[in-house]
Amino acid sequence: MTIPRISLAATHSGSGKTTITAGIISALTNRGLTVQAFKTGPDYIDTGFHTLASGRPARNLDTVLTDKDAVLELFTRSAGDADIAVIEGVMGLYDGLSGSDEKGSTAHTAKLLGSPVVLCLDAGAMARSAAAVALGFLKFDPELNLAGFILNKIAGEHHLGLVKGPIEAATGLPVLGYFPGDKELAMPERHLGLTPAWEKGGLPESLVKAAKYAETHIDLDRLLAIAQAAPELPAVTPRIFTGRVFPEGQDKVRIAYAYDDAFHFYYEDNLDILKDLGAELVPFSPVHDARLPEHIGGLYFGGGYPELLAPQLEANKPMRSAVREAARKGLPVYAECGGLMYLMEKLKTFGGESYSMAGVFKGSVRMTDRLAALGYYKARAVADSVIAEKGWEIWGHVFHWSLLENLPDMYSPSLRLSAPERQDVSDGLAAGSVMAGYFHIHFAADLRWPARFVRKCSERFKSAAGSAG
Numbered sequence: 300m301t302i303p304r305i306s307l308a309a310t311h312s313g314s315g316k317t318t319i320t321a322g323i324i325s326a327l328t329n330r331g332l333t334v335q336a337f338k339t340g341p342d343y344i345d346t347g348f349h350t351l352a353s354g355r356p357a358r359n360l361d362t363v364l365t366d367k368d369a370v371l372e373l374f375t376r377s378a379g380d381a382d383i384a385v386i387e388g389v390m391g392l393y394d395g396l397s398g399s400d401e402k403g404s405t406a407h408t409a410k411l412l413g414s415p416v417v418l419c420l421d422a423g424a425m426a427r428s429a430a431a432v433a434l435g436f437l438k439f440d441p442e443l444n445l446a447g448f449i450l451n452k453i454a455g456e457h458h459l460g461l462v463k464g465p466i467e468a469a470t471g472l473p474v475l476g477y478f479p480g481d482k483e484l485a486m487p488e489r490h491l492g493l494t495p496a497w498e499k500g501g502l503p504e505s506l507v508k509a510a511k512y513a514e515t516h517i518d519l520d521r522l523l524a525i526a527q528a529a530p531e532l533p534a535v536t537p538r539i540f541t542g543r544v545f546p547e548g549q550d551k552v553r554i555a556y557a558y559d560d561a562f563h564f565y566y567e568d569n570l571d572i573l574k575d576l577g578a579e580l581v582p583f584s585p586v587h588d589a590r591l592p593e594h595i596g597g598l599y600f601g602g603g604y605p606e607l608l609a610p611q612l613e614a615n616k617p618m619r620s621a622v623r624e625a626a627r628k629g630l631p632v633y634a635e636c637g638g639l640m641y642l643m644e645k646l647k648t649f650g651g652e653s654y655s656m657a658g659v660f661k662g663s664v665r666m667t668d669r670l671a672a673l674g675y676y677k678a679r680a681v682a683d684s685v686i687a688e689k690g691w692e693i694w695g696h697v698f699h700w701s702l703l704e705n706l707p708d709m710y711s712p713s714l715r716l717s718a719p720e721r722q723d724v725s726d727g728l729a730a731g732s733v734m735a736g737y738f739h740i741h742f743a744a745d746l747r748w749p750a751r752f753v754r755k756c757s758e759r760f761k762s763a764a765g766s767a768g
Contacts, residue, residue: 300534302378303526306339306409306416307449308388310432314421315451317345318484320387322509324352326519327383329510335381337374339408340389341675341696341739343564343602349387352506356567360386360412363396363403363675364694364741367411368538373568373743374412375535383526386414392436396675397719403675406443413530415446417522422462423452423480430465437470446525449517450477476517484509539743540575551577552596552757559584561612562637564602564739569749572742573599576753585641589617596760597631597685597752598622600638602739606666606701609646609654622657626733631685631755632659634735636699639728640664642735643703660728660735662706672697672737676716678726684713684734686752693748695740697726714738732759 307323309316320336327334336349336357341364349357358377360370378384388405395404409416418436422429429450437445448466453459463474478484484505513519554573556565562585570580580599581592586608591598605612612619622642626632634642640656645663647653653663677694680687687693697716712725714736727736732755742749 300375300379300532302375302384302529302532303382303523304378304384304386304412304414304529305522305526306386306388306405306412306414307419308392308405308409308416309390309419310421310436311391314419315478316387316419317348318509319419319449319451319478319513320345320385321348321352321506322478322513323517323519323522324349324385325506325510326513326517327385327523328353329514330519332382333380335378335384337377337384337386338389339386339405340403341698341741342389343566345387346567347563348506349385352510358568359566359741360408361403361741362407362411364696365743368535369743370408370411371532372535372537372539375532376537376540377568383523386412392416392418393439401440406440410443413444413532415444415525415529417447417449417475417525418445419449419451420466421452422450422458422477423454426458426461427465429462430469433466433472434469437472445472447473447475447522449475452480453477454480473518473521475522476513478512478516481508481512484512539572539746542575550757550761551579552753552760553581553592553594554578554597554599554753554756555581555583555592555595556599557585557601557638557641558582559586560603561586561605561608562601562603562641564635564637566741569742572746572749573753576746576750577757578753585618585622586611586615589615591618591621591625594760595630597633597756598625599752600632600634600641600735602636602638605637605640605656606646606648609648609652609656612641612646612656613654619655619657623659626659626731629732629759631752631759632733632735633686633752634733635739636697636737639735639737640701642733659733660706660710660730662710663704664701665704666701669700671699671702672724674718674721676718676721676724676738678714678716678738678740680713681715682711682713682729684727684729685732685755686734686748687713688747688751691745691747693740693745695738697737697739699737
């Protein structure tokens, strides 16, 4: 399979690669090309910028959360009809799960996909020394197809000459262009990373500006030529998306998922997998809607920023009551991170204010001034729930600034998380038909998890319909 593709990497986080990537995606889209954007790693926020820039849903590729075959299938499925796939890296080019190998890194994903790599290099405080950095990245892994460089924070033509010439002489690779230092393009950050695209009112204007920079300061024709020279990909036998309902013969079921300014952290492929497994997904807003969608068999809460909309969530008492009552009656509910926070009785914000939430679980959640947890873990289900059987294992990711408090003894953790060189920790609350935790998973890692959830939702809807009849 031939798919033109390019990976945009960086020397380190905060180097401007998201701005440059969004600008390139937007500029190529403005040329009339169909661009499929991807983000290496588990980040939800960068894909929001990519989606706005390309006009089609961006996807995540993660060699820790899923295996190599899954990465290839997810990539070819989404990029097969695109003119070019643009893959933004994560952190620095070689940064991954550990310091001992490449697993989870941008380099790992690029090598798996046979993707040429263009390195975004922050040269704002460098001149000839940038060549030493570039040469080090080139020589660190000879198996990686490093194809060129894009410079960031260039002060002008004189500065460009001091950096570009030495890099090209030292590496033999082209500098494809540069972005000037421009504070108006700097994307604001918050406690979970960059501010989501839908919250930054000036983003459309910023994207227009970034696209203009990319069109005028980067040799996009040469970048396209590099992408088009990527080798053929092996044929992929679908293992995840097979176009069948699972298990065979199961009826489709409506599952409502929270989607608004407070809840929007979903892997696009997770939603597609649920659909492939027999779910009809219906969005609803815990902030704005007064009631749950009708004729549903389950609820799905992704992550987000409920702490920033806590007053609005508290004010929507009809929705809080509806969610609590649905859970009480046995409706299957699966919630991750921000969704877990909403299901607690109280949410205490950074400022110390306390707001009432849905109250499905007794206890409260409190925002802290420091990162509470970050990283990849392997989870083992220690109890049956609506999404897993006891003993099932899956890799996932945690990233949160809040802590659960005042939990009664009636709740036992549903997951045990472990990772190399880290202490095991517990996560997840399971009670009745509800499972909620800080742990984020990619359904492509193990279809048993989403299939069990869809099946539980289908069985519950059939049972409720039979009782009503």
